[in-house]
Amino acid sequence: MKLPRRHFLRLAAGASALPAISRMTWAQVYPSRPVRIVVGAPAGGGIDITARLIGQWLSERLGQQFVIENRPGGGGNIAVEAVVRAPADGHTLFLATPANAINATLYERLSFDFIRDIAPVGGLMRVPLVVVINPSLAIKTVRELIAYAKAHPGKVNMGLGGAGGVDHVAGALFRIETGADLTFVPYRGLAPALTDLMGGQIQVLFSSIAASIQYIKAGKLQALAVTSAVRADALPDLPTVGEFVPGVEATQWYGIVGPKGTPAAIVDRLNQAINAGLADPGLKARLAELGGMVLPGSPADFAKLLANETDKWGKVIRTAHIKPV
Numbered sequence: 001m002k003l004p005r006r007h008f009l010r011l012a013a014g015a016s017a018l019p020a021i022s023r024m025t026w027a028q029v030y031p032s033r034p035v036r037i038v039v040g041a042p043a044g045g046g047i048d049i050t051a052r053l054i055g056q057w058l059s060e061r062l063g064q065q066f067v068i069e070n071r072p073g074g075g076g077n078i079a080v081e082a083v084v085r086a087p088a089d090g091h092t093l094f095l096a097t098p099a100n101a102i103n104a105t106l107y108e109r110l111s112f113d114f115i116r117d118i119a120p121v122g123g124l125m126r127v128p129l130v131v132v133i134n135p136s137l138a139i140k141t142v143r144e145l146i147a148y149a150k151a152h153p154g155k156v157n158m159g160l161g162g163a164g165g166v167d168h169v170a171g172a173l174f175r176i177e178t179g180a181d182l183t184f185v186p187y188r189g190l191a192p193a194l195t196d197l198m199g200g201q202i203q204v205l206f207s208s209i210a211a212s213i214q215y216i217k218a219g220k221l222q223a224l225a226v227t228s229a230v231r232a233d234a235l236p237d238l239p240t241v242g243e244f245v246p247g248v249e250a251t252q253w254y255g256i257v258g259p260k261g262t263p264a265a266i267v268d269r270l271n272q273a274i275n276a277g278l279a280d281p282g283l284k285a286r287l288a289e290l291g292g293m294v295l296p297g298s299p300a301d302f303a304k305l306l307a308n309e310t311d312k313w314g315k316v317i318r319t320a321h322i323k324p325v
Contacts, residue, residue: 031064040076051095057277084117088261098166101309105317119262120303122271123255123295128228129206132221142244149180157202159193160186163325167206170250172320209291234291
């Protein structure tokens with residue numbers, strides 16, 4: 001049967017409106033049950049605390065519980081695998097960190113492609129690292145540290161919170177760009193590395209601000225610079241490493257992603273709620289206590305950050321021949 005042109009156009013218009021109606025429906029009913037935020041780290045650290053802060057905000061904002069699920073192990077890859085295999089309905093999310101950008105090159109065989117298999121939702125914050133040394137070295141600037149390392153080849157040990165972490169690739173980038181002779185000493189976490197730095201067993205560390213600021217203020221560690229592109233609010237008098245060595249920049253960043261195929265309406269709803277939180281004075285203050293600078297933006301902004309970080313650290317890992325332990 002041949003349809004009259006006017007009837008056909010009405011049907012076509014109705015069909016074209018279905019995706020828009022579907023998107024509106026998704027946004028209206030989401031979330032319909034508790035939401036998991038999977039974290040590839042144990043409870044209690046900065047990653048976990050950040051997830052719980054944003055989870056609490058989203059719970060209050062969106063009217064459902066956002067529950068943190070810690071899945072440490074495998075360099076964070078176990079948690080990613082669980083998320084990319086979850087239904088793409090917005091009820092399983094993941095707290096992304098630099099480990100995910102680093103692991104794309106660090107591990108030769110992964111069962112997923114992080115960039116391909118996730119849907120970026122939005123950034124949360126950046127946390128600079130701070131370059132700290134034992135005060136006995138009597139070094140006051142990054143330039144003096146570079147000169148000292150070159151003058152004492154093989155005798156300047158840089159502690160690492162763990163092989164393949166953001167401090168490792170940041171240290172490798174620093175070594176590549178400066179030619180400083182630094183020997184990497186991996187530890188099982190940042191706490192024992194800080195203990196040995198204060199004890200003189202190692203000479204330098206790229207530490208998180210939250211873990212080291214108490215020792216800096218007490219005079220037990222000498223802070224030289226932060227690794228962010230701009231000076232950090234938590235240590236405003238410190239210069240950036242880039243002021244001495246242009247191009248050396250590294251931060252511990254956090255953001256939210258979901259499985260690939262998560263409806264755009266859900267992604268947008270989550271992104272708007274997250275950005276509202278990053279503008280909230282109370283939440284901003286809590287994140288600042290962790291040394292963080294908020295990272296608002298669109299899903300596309302966070303997708304660009306993920307792509308840039310993956311490319312940047314991939315080049316450093318290949319140049320420095322970094323391998324997972």
